Amino acid sequence: MRKEISKDILQKLFTTMLTIRTVEERVAELYSEQEMKCPVHLCTGQEAIAAGVCSHLAKDDTIFSTHRSHGHCIAKGMDLKPLVAELYGRTTGCARGKGGSMHLVAPELGIPGTTAIVGGCIPLAVGAALSSVLQGKRGQVSVAFFGDGAVDEGTFYESMNFASLKGLPVVFVCENNNYATNSPQSARQPAVPIVDRAPAYGIPGVAADGNDVLAVHRAAGEAIERARNGAGPTLLEFRTYRWKGHVGPTSDIESGCRPADEHEEWLRRCPLDRFKAYLREKDLLSQHDMNHVTVEVERLVNDAIEFGKKGPFPDAAELYDHVW
C-alpha cells in the first residue's frame, strides 16, 4: 500500500531535479569556454536518484559521493554558488578551488566530501554511520552514492559486510547506469543483478527504476526509515543512464563508445519529462507553478554562474595551506 506523497514533497522533487538538470546543462554549455579548468562528470539523465533519495534526508544526515557528485550535493541542499565557484577554481568555491568538480564539500550540510577513487566513498559512508551510533545520535542516517563500477571493488563488499555485521544506519545507493567509463557492466560482472548481492550479506536489497523519481522516493524512503529505526543497512539499485560521456560535456556516442539507439532510447525515458507528465496528468503541479519553478531555478543557476565567474582566484601562497 502506497503512502500519499504530499504536494510539498512533489514540488521539492521537481525543483531538485530541475535544478540538477539546469546546472549540468549550463556546465556543459559553458565548458567549451575552458574557464572551468577541471574534469566534469555530469549526471544529466540521472537526476531522479539524487532527488528521490535526498528528499528523505535531514541536514544532519550524511552523504558521501563520487566523481559524479553534482546532483547528490545539490539534492542534499548545497548552495549552487560555492558549487559552481569550485568548478571555476575560485576561493569562493566550496573548497577554495582546491578540490574542483570531483571534490565538492559542505560539512555543515552533511556533505563531508566526495572522492574520485571508485568505491572509496562506500566505506566512508559506513564510517559516518558508525560515528552516529557511537555518538548516540539515534535516527541519523548515512548514504553512500556510487555507480555500478564501484560494485566491482572489494571495498563495496567489505563495506556491506561490516555494515550488516554491526547493523549500521547506512543506505547503499547504487546508480546503475550500465557503464564504468566505457566498460559495460557485462564486461565487469557476471549476469547477476547487483541487488541480488544483498542477501549474501543478510541485508535487504531493493531495485527500482532510477528514472522514476517516485519509485526512487518510495524505495529510498523505506530503506532510510529502516536505517533510522535501527534496523540496519539496505542496498538499493536504481537502473538509469547517463546522457553525457563519462567525463565532459559531449555525449561520446560519435566515438562509438555506446550504441546510438541505446542512447536515444534512454533519452526518451527522461526522468524529468516523465515526472512533469505525471504531475500534469494528475494535476499535482500546475503549468503555472512549473513555470514559476523553472524561472526561479534559472535565476539561481545564473546567479551561481555569475558568482562563480567573478570570484577571486586563490593566491599562490594558498598552495601550502590545508595540508593537515
Add this chain to the structure above:
Amino acid sequence: MRKEISKDILQKLFTTMLTIRTVEERVAELYSEQEMKCPVHLCTGQEAIAAGVCSHLAKDDTIFSTHRSHGHCIAKGMDLKPLVAELYGRTTGCARGKGGSMHLVAPELGIPGTTAIVGGCIPLAVGAALSSVLQGKRGQVSVAFFGDGAVDEGTFYESMNFASLKGLPVVFVCENNNYATNSPQSARQPAVPIVDRAPAYGIPGVAADGNDVLAVHRAAGEAIERARNGAGPTLLEFRTYRWKGHVGPTSDIESGCRPADEHEEWLRRCPLDRFKAYLREKDLLSQHDMNHVTVEVERLVNDAIEFGKKGPFPDAAELYDHVW
C-alpha cells in the same frame, strides 16, 4: 546417487590424512627444541579437507594456499623432505630456507607458492586458472585454499566476481574453522553462511562437513569436474576446527581464546578417527593395512625430519640471491 569410491582412493585419502597428521604432530613435538625458527600454523584437525580435495588433482593442476599450508602441500604430493627442511631453514628446504613454513613451494607439482597475506592466494589461483585457459590447457584446474578469515577480504569477492565473469576453471575451497586468529566468525561476518555468498556471483556454492573426508571428496569431486569441463568456478565451504592455537604447537585453550568444551567437542569429531572407524566398519581397509600405512608414514616423516635437521644452512652470501 553416490559413486563408489575405489579402494585405491580410500587408501590414498587415509594415507594423506595420516601423513598430514603425523607431520603436524611431530612439528608440534619438536618445536620446543627451537630449531625450527619460524612460525608454524598447524592444520591438525583439518586434514580431511586437504586430502579430500587434492585426491582429485593431477600433478599439473595448481593449488595456492595460505600461512596454514602444510596439509595442502602434502596432499598435493610435496615430498616431506624439502618441506621439513624448509622449516629448519636449510638449503635443502623447498625454498632454500628463504621462505620458511609460510612460503612452501614446489612448482613442478603445481604448487607455485603460498602466501601469508590473508586473502592473497585467492586471486593468484584465479590467475592460474586464467593461465590455463589462455594457454589452451583444457581440463586443467586451479584450487584456492583459504580460511573463513579470508572471506572478510575484498579480494575474495573480487576473485569470485572475475572467475564467474570469465567462467574460469577454479575451485574456491574455504576451510571454515570459525576463527581468524582468535576472532570468531561472528565478530567479523553477519550470520549468513559463507557458501550462501556464491549465488550472488552466479556460481554454485556447496557446503559439506569438513571433518568427513568422504563428504569433502564428493563435494570437491563435483566442483573440480565442473571446472575441468569448462563449466566454471564453484565455492566450497567446509566446516572444521583447528586443534592447535592460531600459530605454534599449543592449543591456546588455556589462555581463554576459545571455550574448552568447544575444543573438546571438536576433538571428538576427529576426521582421522572417523575415517578409520568407517574403513574398519565397512571392512574397506584391514587393520593390518592400516598398520602398514602407519608404519610407512612414520618412517617417511622420521626420514624427513632427519633430512631436515642435517641439511646445511645457507651461506650468508645467499642473502643477495633470488631478489628477481
Add this chain to the structure above:
Amino acid sequence: MPWTKIQADEAGRPGIFGASAGTARELSYRDAIKEALAQALERDKRVFLIGEGIDDPGGVFGTTVGLKEKFGRDRVMDMPIAENGLTGVVNGAAMTGMHPVMIHMRVDFLPMAMDQMVNHAAKWSYMTAGRVKVPVTFRAIVGRGWGSAAQHSQSLQSLFAHIPGIQVLMPASPYDAKGMLLSSIAGDRPTLIIEHRWLYDQTEAVPEDPYFVPSGKALVRRPGKDITIVATSYMVYEAMRAAAELEKADISAEVIDLRSIQPLDGNAIIDSVKKTGRLIAADMGWKLCGVSAEVAAIAAEHAHDKLKAPVRRITLPATPTPASNVLEKAYYPTFEDIVRTAKEMIGNV
C-alpha cells in the same frame, strides 16, 4: 604469537633510555602504549580503538589487554580482516566527529589499506581546503626475527613519509610511545605510528598524567662531537649501543633519535652535522628512496661543506626478508655495523 615471544627473550637486553633514579615510575614501552590508550579512551568520548583481534587475550602484544573489559566492545572493537574497507570506515568516522585508533599487528598489512590511507586520509583536508579533517591514528608494528620472512617483517615508514598529509611517527622510547600516541589521538591530523616489537620490553620513567610529545622534533639522545648518528625506532637502540662502544675507542658519537619522520626535523640533523662533520643515517627500512636517503640528502643540501667524510647509510640490504635464521642474522644491521662504519669514517679502524 610464539615466534615473537621467543624472539623477544633472545633480544631482552637492558634499557637504554636512562632508567630513572629511583623515585620516578618506570613503564615498559608496551605498558606506556596501553596507558596512553586507556587515558585517551577515558578523556575523550570521540576515541575508539579498532583492529583485528585487538580484544583477544594476547591484546596486540599486550598493548590492549584489559581495555575491552574496561571500555566495552563499542570502544575496543574487533574487526573483519578487510583492511582497506575498514580504513575507509575509520576515515569516515574521523570525518564525522570521531578520533579512531586503528591497530595493525604488522606493518605488512598496511599496503592493503594504502588507498584509504594515501588517497583519502592524507588528502581529505587539502581537497576540502581544511573544512574536513581526518583525525585518525594508525598503529602498526614491525615484525622481526624467528622466520617472520618477507611478508611479516617490513618497516614501511618511507612509503608513508613520502605522502604529504599524513604524519609518520616512530617512537623509540616508552616516554615517546605514550606522549606521541596521546598527541596524535588528540590532534586532528591523520597519523601513522610505527612501533617495533623489540622495543616493547624497554623501560624508562614515564609520567602517569597524560602528556603530549609533538611531531616534528627530533631528539638528541646522546650528545657527541665526532660523528652524528641519526637513527629511527629500534635502530636508536643499536645506535646507543654503538655510541657506548665507540666511546671506548675515544670516538664521541652524537645520537639523534629522528622520532618524527613526517614532519621531519631537518634542522636537528643539520645542526649536528655542522658540529661533527660526519653523518651515519641508520634506518630500520630499506635504502633506496628511504628515510636514510632523506637524512643524507638533507646533509648534502645544507651541510655539504662541513662534511669531513662521505655520508654513510645503514639500512636493510636490498632484498626481501629471508626466513632462515642464519640469513636473518646477516640481514639485520646491528650496533657492530654502526661501530665499524663510524671507525672507517674517522679513519680509526
Add this chain to the structure above:
Amino acid sequence: MPWTKIQADEAGRPGIFGASAGTARELSYRDAIKEALAQALERDKRVFLIGEGIDDPGGVFGTTVGLKEKFGRDRVMDMPIAENGLTGVVNGAAMTGMHPVMIHMRVDFLPMAMDQMVNHAAKWSYMTAGRVKVPVTFRAIVGRGWGSAAQHSQSLQSLFAHIPGIQVLMPASPYDAKGMLLSSIAGDRPTLIIEHRWLYDQTEAVPEDPYFVPSGKALVRRPGKDITIVATSYMVYEAMRAAAELEKADISAEVIDLRSIQPLDGNAIIDSVKKTGRLIAADMGWKLCGVSAEVAAIAAEHAHDKLKAPVRRITLPATPTPASNVLEKAYYPTFEDIVRTAKEMIGNV
C-alpha cells in the same frame, strides 16, 4: 578524457630528443608504446594485456587503439574495477607461465593494488628462492593539469622503488618507451613502468624492429661540465629546456635521464657529479624520501668531496595536488625553476 586532451594541447611543445635527420622513422611516445605492445603480442603467446577500459575507443590515451581488434578479447582484456584482486590474478597468471601487461590509466590507482604488487609480485621470487618468477609488467600513467587534483595526478615511483624485487622504469623518450616496455615484457622481473601523459606527443626516431633497453642504466641526454641535472620522466624534458636556457648564460649543464629508478644507476650520477661538482635532482614526485633524496644521498655518499655547492632538489611542494589552475601553475616546477636554481648554485644570478 577531455581534460587531458585539452591540457596536452597547452603543453604541445617541440620534441627534445634530437629529432632524426630525415631517413629514420619517427614515432610519438604514444605510438612507440603501441608498437611495443603490438610486437610483444605478436612475438610471444604468453603476453596478454589487461586493464580497465583498455579496449575502448580511447584506448588508454591512444596506446592500445586497435589492439583488441587485431589480437582479440582474450589477449586485450577489459577488466572489473578491482585493482588488488586483478593484480592478484595477473600475478597468478605470471607465476604459471604468462607474461601479462596490466595497464592503469592513473598512477593514483596503484595504492589499491599495493598489496599484490608489494607483498606478492615483488617478493615471490625471493620467497621461493627463485623457483617461481612473476614476469608481470605494470604500466601506469601520471596525470597532470586541468584540475586533475589530489587523486588523479600522483607520481608514486618512490613508493615502489623503495621495495626490493620490483623494477621501476620511467622512460622519457619514445625510443626508451618502446625498448623498456619490450624488455620488461620479455624479461622475468615484475616491473612497473611509469609514463607521463605530457610525453605522449613527443617524437623521435624509433626503430621498427623490436629492441630492448635494459634496466639499470641512466643516460646522459646532454653532456656538460658545470652542473649535473639528474631528472626523471617528464622532468627530463624540463631539464633539457633548462640546459638550453643555461647555455645562453654560458653555463654548461649535463642532463642525466635516470630512466631506471630501481635498479638505479648510481655510477652515472657519481661520475657526472665528480666532473661538474654540482648536482640538481629534479624528480616528478615529492621530496621527502623520494627519488630526489636518493640521488642527493648517492652524491653525499660517493662524491661529497667533489661538491662545490650544496645539492639542490627540485620536486613537487609537500602538498597534495590542488585543482585550481592558478594553484596548479604554482605547484609544478618547470625549467625556469631549474634555471634559477642552477644560476644560484653557480653564483651567476
